[in-house]
Amino acid sequence: MYELKFDENECLSCVTCDCLTRCQYMDIDKDTAKTEMSKIFNGEDSFVLHDCRTCYACEEYCKMGNHPFYLIVERQEEMDIPPRPRPLIKRSVGIGIPFRGEPEIKEVKEPVLSMGTFAPLTNDLIQGKLFQGVSLISTDPRTMFHFFCQLMYLHDARTSVIKERLPKTIETIARYNVKEVIFFHDECYGTFTSYAPAVGIEVPFKPIHFFEYLYNRLKELRDEIKPLNLKVAYQRPCSSRLSSDKLHLVDDIFNLIGVEHVKREYVGENALCCGGTILGQRKEGSRQLAADVQRRNIEDMINAGAELCVFNCPACWDTLAELVAQRGIRPIYMSDLCRLAIGEKPAGWR
Amino acid sequence: MDNVKKALAEIVGEDHVSAEPEELYIYSYDLGTTEPHRPDYAVAPRTTEEVQGIVKLANKEKIPVVPLGGGLSLAGLAVPLRGGIALDLKRMDTIIEVNEKARYALVECGVSQAQMCSYLERYHPTLTHSEPGAPGPATIGGNVAIHGQGDLAQPYGFSSDMINGLEIVLPTGEVCRFGSCSISAGWFTLHPLPDLGLFLGWSGTTGIITKVSLRLFPCKRIRGTGQFVVEDEELVPEVMHKLTHTQMAEDIIAYSQAIPPFTSGLHHITINIGGDSEEELEFKQKLLWDDTLGEYIRRGDGGFLGFRRGLDRPVVAKTSDWRKGGGFEYVGAIMPVDTYPECYRRGREISERHDIPYTVLGRCIGMSHAMMFSWTYAFNRADPESIRQAREALHESDDLALELGGTLWKPGLYGQKLVMERMDSNTLELMKKVKQLLDPNGIMNPGNWEVA
Numbered sequence A: 001m002y003e004l005k006f007d008e009n010e011c012l013s014c015v016t017c018d019c020l021t022r023c024q025y026m027d028i029d030k031d032t033a034k035t036e037m038s039k040i041f042n043g044e045d046s047f048v049l050h051d052c053r054t055c056y057a058c059e060e061y062c063k064m065g066n067h068p069f070y071l072i073v074e075r076q077e078e079m080d081i082p083p084r085p086r087p088l089i090k091r092s093v094g095i096g097i098p099f100r101g102e103p104e105i106k107e108v109k110e111p112v113l114s115m116g117t118f119a120p121l122t123n124d125l126i127q128g129k130l131f132q133g134v135s136l137i138s139t140d141p142r143t144m145f146h147f148f149c150q151l152m153y154l155h156d157a158r159t160s161v162i163k164e165r166l167p168k169t170i171e172t173i174a175r176y177n178v179k180e181v182i183f184f185h186d187e188c189y190g191t192f193t194s195y196a197p198a199v200g201i202e203v204p205f206k207p208i209h210f211f212e213y214l215y216n217r218l219k220e221l222r223d224e225i226k227p228l229n230l231k232v233a234y235q236r237p238c239s240s241r242l243s244s245d246k247l248h249l250v251d252d253i254f255n256l257i258g259v260e261h262v263k264r265e266y267v268g269e270n271a272l273c274c275g276g277t278i279l280g281q282r283k284e285g286s287r288q289l290a291a292d293v294q295r296r297n298i299e300d301m302i303n304a305g306a307e308l309c310v311f312n313c314p315a316c317w318d319t320l321a322e323l324v325a326q327r328g329i330r331p332i333y334m335s336d337l338c339r340l341a342i343g344e345k346p347a348g349w350r
Numbered sequence B: 001m002d003n004v005k006k007a008l009a010e011i012v013g014e015d016h017v018s019a020e021p022e023e024l025y026i027y028s029y030d031l032g033t034t035e036p037h038r039p040d041y042a043v044a045p046r047t048t049e050e051v052q053g054i055v056k057l058a059n060k061e062k063i064p065v066v067p068l069g070g071g072l073s074l075a076g077l078a079v080p081l082r083g084g085i086a087l088d089l090k091r092m093d094t095i096i097e098v099n100e101k102a103r104y105a106l107v108e109c110g111v112s113q114a115q116m117c118s119y120l121e122r123y124h125p126t127l128t129h130s131e132p133g134a135p136g137p138a139t140i141g142g143n144v145a146i147h148g149q150g151d152l153a154q155p156y157g158f159s160s161d162m163i164n165g166l167e168i169v170l171p172t173g174e175v176c177r178f179g180s181c182s183i184s185a186g187w188f189t190l191h192p193l194p195d196l197g198l199f200l201g202w203s204g205t206t207g208i209i210t211k212v213s214l215r216l217f218p219c220k221r222i223r224g225t226g227q228f229v230v231e232d233e234e235l236v237p238e239v240m241h242k243l244t245h246t247q248m249a250e251d252i253i254a255y256s257q258a259i260p261p262f263t264s265g266l267h268h269i270t271i272n273i274g275g276d277s278e279e280e281l282e283f284k285q286k287l288l289w290d291d292t293l294g295e296y297i298r299r300g301d302g303g304f305l306g307f308r309r310g311l312d313r314p315v316v317a318k319t320s321d322w323r324k325g326g327g328f329e330y331v332g333a334i335m336p337v338d339t340y341p342e343c344y345r346r347g348r349e350i351s352e353r354h355d356i357p358y359t360v361l362g363r364c365i366g367m368s369h370a371m372m373f374s375w376t377y378a379f380n381r382a383d384p385e386s387i388r389q390a391r392e393a394l395h396e397s398d399d400l401a402l403e404l405g406g407t408l409w410k411p412g413l414y415g416q417k418l419v420m421e422r423m424d425s426n427t428l429e430l431m432k433k434v435k436q437l438l439d440p441n442g443i444m445n446p447g448n449w450e451v452a
Helices: A008-012 A030-041 A047-051 A057-061 A068-078 A086-095 A159-174 A186-199 A210-220 A238-246 A248-257 A286-303 A314-326 A334-341 B003-012 B021-026 B048-061 B113-123 B140-145 B235-246 B278-292 B294-299 B316-322 B337-353 B384-403 B413-422 B425-438
Strands: A112-114 A135-137 A180-183 A206-209 A230-234 A259-261 A308-311 A330-333 B041-043 B065-068 B085-088 B095-099 B104-108 B163-169 B175-179 B208-215 B222-230 B251-257 B267-275 B302-309 B326-335 B359-365 B370-380 B407-409
Touching: A008 A030, A030 A047, A030 A068, A047 A068, A057 A068, A057 A238, A068 A159, A068 A186, A086 B222, A086 B302, A159 A186, A180 A186, A180 A210, A186 A206, A186 A238, A206 A210, A210 A248, A210 A334, A230 A248, A238 A248, A248 A259, A248 A334, A286 A314, A286 B278, A308 A314, A308 A334, A314 A330, A330 A334, B003 B041, B003 B048, B021 B041, B048 B065, B048 B085, B048 B163, B048 B208, B065 B208, B095 B113, B104 B113, B113 B140, B140 B208, B222 B235, B222 B278, B235 B251, B235 B267, B235 B278, B235 B337, B235 B359, B251 B337, B267 B278, B278 B294, B278 B302, B294 B302, B316 B326, B316 B359, B316 B370, B326 B337, B326 B359, B326 B384, B337 B359, B337 B370, B337 B384, B370 B384, B384 B407, B384 B413, B407 B413
Parallel strands: A112 A135, A112 A180, A180 A206, A230 A259, A230 A308, A308 A330, B041 B085, B065 B085
Antiparallel strands: B095 B104, B104 B208, B163 B175, B163 B208, B222 B267, B222 B302, B251 B267, B251 B359, B326 B370, B326 B407, B359 B370
């Protein structure tokens, strides 16, 4: 069985304990953080296991790459401290079960872009010059769960499910026999570059972040770019915390297409999640906390003068797009924003 | 042209009568498992007078008349079991009046649910009717005639409880009106005149509804659906009871189904609420999700899945996709809410025995006074064995509903027989007398509700 690589000594020698002291949902000082982390890696109960909102941020805050978040959710599962009510976890685990046949694995030419498990919602996003010559995989809603990265089960403290299913997913993708795979969703990219190595699962292809592809392709089309001169906010998804080394690509792209990334309180490492996961958690007041996080997030965008809110995660979109639109900020996917910059008109754009 | 067809054409015009096999074929079946049977004629009248003319002709010629709206009952209620005239009422589709202050709509029987929804949304956005979640072409007349239930069933009951007046063409051709409209031009109340409620739930065997005055209700500016999920079916009646106590929900439905896999073994409870402002909506949300259901969430027994703006109407027809061949039919029964767990468990057993992915649903009617519980079975239309299996499962579900103390809603022939076998003899005798009195020639939808 795959085991999480967590270095207890490294954790004990940490001088900042940023993983917990910087937590956006718990007020923890350094000493308490040290004590609670010790309890957690020793398999003892800790209030952290009960109060964690599974926002992924501690995974980024730990500069040693010691995977505090993965450890927390492993312990939650081992000690039966589910962050969400059992029926929601059972439902969630059921979502990832493929039930409508096997995927048809055809020969593809690189570059290959995996759309994850959001078809058909996201299929319209991959249009135009930006994606000319790109082979798409996982675009059929009937079979897309064969390509499911499974990482959302971190929110459910079900790492056992991830470990059980992820090798099969990797095997399916590997059947395309390509060297590199671009992943549309941060969660998939984070799975293959962060989680899989952390638990010792081998990945036989090189994962490419979607924004890296977009940035490079935009550079190729540089002559066609007309600066958009728009002020935008970026809704950073929770799983982007697993690939913070790629976060600069957001600003790189924005600079390239001439949009201003507005200065906000909740940006970068201080970004707020969409609230979608918090909403259904067991802890009292979760629904209202989710609403409060959303309210603070959107008001911050408004105060910063954002005209658009840029998304890449369809789950964030699902949770927040309507809410930002109600407050006068237009939601848009990153790929559509890039298409606007090269003079294309995304579906539904007016 | 035969004489009957000619006479029918004189009543409705040649364009609206047919004896052509390809057109009769359409009226020979519904989407369920009932064996098809062709009518001899299909006629689409436009007015009450034309309906009268057709009924009088049918009496004279002793020809069966089978009225239908959308023809979507699934239980074979509009299949012309003994041939005759398929009386298609869809052309009678005028919305005659909407009275905003008294909150009712006077409509012809063939007005469709989709037509009613869009009309109200466009011209009377503060009003709504209890929309049954049936396909758009289902008619208002058909739904009240079968005691249907819609998305306001929780606070206000059956669609047939929402009638302010009716116009009926009797099997012998006379037109009768019931309610205030029988003594004045007003269609604002059915009560308190002597009760002559002899036309609802009879599957068109005692007369033809031609006009309906339908109660309308306040339509909140923001409406949406929240979902709550439990695993233990025993919790569903308790949750429904608590939710209805708040008097905040418009519609409460619990469902469980084998497909997709994430719904299997779980009970999703959808709760519709509305508000004219964000404050009203949040007040209701807090009362429902935090105060009423919070204890289940904290214990981990139930989970709040979120609230979506816009109504998420149940579409049972999706079940037809559970198997190849696109067929589905359900047994609907009116059950006590506390039978939900048993209805679910036993229904699941029936489905699994017949190798059909299970689909069950319970819709709360009238503050938990009852629920409509449905057991749905998908089948392959092209496979007689699959149809036989589904039919067996449906019959077992009919038996089960009665065994658990329920009553059958819009039963097909098998269910009607079961109901009549159990009905007390005096009631049955009264049914027989009513039927003989109203339909002396036995022309109305023969085969249905035939009291021996």
